[in-house]
Amino acid sequence: MGRKSRDSRRARVAAKPGPVVSDPDTSLAMAVAALGWVIPGGGHLWLGRRQKGLIFLVILPLMFAIGLWLEGRLFPLDPGQPLSLLAALADLGNGLPYLIATVSGLGEGRVVAATFEYGNTFTIVSGLLNMLVCLDAYDVALGRK
């Protein structure tokens, strides 16, 4: 291939318009993430990812329920106790199951129970995992994944 033909090919490629990148709908992605927070897996279901959505919908509330069953505590939002505040924020990540448990008076916790710390671990980690799932749904809605 000669130099002239290479140059002309480069010029043609340079003149060719690139793919048009549409602006991602950030508000939609935020709504998807919010739904994913309220209903674990809801964001993925909204986006048509049924397999993932259904798994999250079953697993995360189940993990939260096991945490309550193990006599874990739902920590109060008390700014005076920074570590408890972090745990409370993680608990909040569970969304609707957390609100239902709070309204129902569950999650009082029993410190002397042998499974108390396990219960806390299950409820806190299920909330953190749901936050991760929300971020994943947000990325999917923006077309990053």
Place this chain on the structure above:
Amino acid sequence: MQSHFFLMVIFAGFVSLVFAVIMKDEPVDQVKFGGMLFVSFVATAVVFGWILYPFPL
């Protein structure tokens, strides 16, 4: 239900499953990745348990 090992295995199973579903799209990949993660969690816990055995509280 008060077995530490049993609760740890359940916990590892839940976390592995969620991570596998987040990270991978194909079911085969999810099973492989989740399985690897689960075995890693349990093996690490057992190894650390034995390492800490000589140092009781």
